[in-house]
Amino acid sequence: MGQEELILAAAAAYFSGKGYYVNTNFTVPGTQIALDLVAVLPKMRELKPRLKMGFAPTGILVHLLDGDWIPFERIVDKTGFDTNFVGEALTEAAQNDWVEIDIHKEAARCRIKNYKIPARECVLAFLGTQNFTEKLDTARALEGCYHKAFFIFPYSLDDRTTDQIALMGGGIIKYHQTHGVFQELMPAQTFDIESIKRYALIVEKVLYDNVWVMTEEII
Amino acid sequence: MSDTRFISFSGKGGSGKTTTMSLFLSAILRRNIFKEILVIDADPDANLSETLNIHVETTLGEVLDKRKKELEGPAAAGTKLRFLIWDSIGHGNGFDFLVMGHTTGTGCYCSVNSVLNEVLVETVTMYDLVLIDFDAGIEHFSRRSGNPSDTLIITCDPSRLSFDTAKRIKRLIEELALPYERQFLMGCRFDQNQKALFNGLAEEVGLEVLGMIAYDAEIATKNLLGEDLLSLTPDNPSIKTVQGILKQLVPDSETI
The missing domain is CATH 3.40.1350 (Trna Endonuclease; Chain: A, domain 1)
Incomplete structure (x- = not known):
């Protein structure tokens, strides 16, 4: 060493x-x-909720920190990741209660939930x-x-x-x-x-x- | 780097330490001087949760029993003790809460106790302030398991016995060289006319007087009804007294 x-x-x-x-x-x-x-x-x-819910997919969630509902396409653009990957990550994040997903005007949008x-x-x-x-x-x-x-x-x-x-x-x-x-x-x-x-x-x-x-x- | 501050409360059973600690917590929350607060009920007759209106799901004692039993099985499966300990920490409005409880099993608890001590030392560093409600103190003190604390408040009610207990606690602290940097005596349920008598007895114990809380009918009623003391209004005289004492104990210059 x-x-x-x-x-x-x-x-x-x-x-x-x-x-x-x-x-x-x-x-x-x-x-x-x-x-x-x-x-x-x-x-x-x-820290405790992360042990139960799993750690937040921060690389994606940080793009939701600012505000209200964000269109899915914009999240994909901001992260620069593959659409499928972002979709899967957000679906899992929704299952783990980190985000909520909603269909608005025939397009998916997401909003962060309870993130601290x-x-x-x-x-x-x-x-x-x-x-x-x-x-x-x-x-x-x-x-x-x-x-x-x-x-x-x-x-x-x-x-x-x-x-x-x-x-x-x-x-x-x-x-x-x-x-x-x-x-x-x-x-x-x-x-x-x-x-x-x-x-x-x-x-x-x-x-x-x-x-x-x-x-x-x-x- | 952040240092965790400890304020421990001890005294004879029934001398008012749980009530006093609840009043301190109330005053601390109102003044909003600490961001992360952990309240530990280390009294075997744990009833702090009631005065704080907290539902306790499990105690550390129960957690140790559970983990020890698992470890005695054929495979050391199950949730690791650290995470069980974390799970036993409840969350109140502006503070976290932990009840020590006690173990009920037989046999050796050395390994789980060793992990418990390690995890507790690490866990308290996550907090700005730790408030601890001990029992008469002697149990914890004699086992030398008290946490290093910068302030110890020993409560006394209007009975000679509570001053005798205070003396014993003070002697044990000295004999065991426990790291309580500041030690005070605090009177509970005293009449203002008994102030001189209280001060005289405090002098005999050899502890500095932090203050005196008078008998408070509103608190007595809440205690009888099993209502929490955090709901006391700001004009409650005991809250006002404790707010004044807290200013001495934690001046604005020391807050975060």
């Missing part, structure tokens, strides 16, 4: 130990955007030791899709780097490998969620993956 992988694994354990559901080396669904680590704090009230985002908090963490500038840009570009972003370094930072992170509202965590300690040197700013769709996509994926892992428990 390389140094970067080791820090990332330790950081995942650090966030996981705080109750977050964590994915490392995460690609934001529907994009090529790569994130080192995403940590999501779930909401019990919203199942997370209290979404934190991004980046290893600052590689591609720092690129990751800083990613954090800036995704602002509004997460609450906090941290940059993790196994060494102390110069003023310039610290200022760059501070300027984008990020926090700094120093990893002391010898002691296994993650030290929050600079707190992160808390951002409001403005891009509900992308936020929903990120948190649903992380929660789904983590709940899947939990099904391996024996007791």
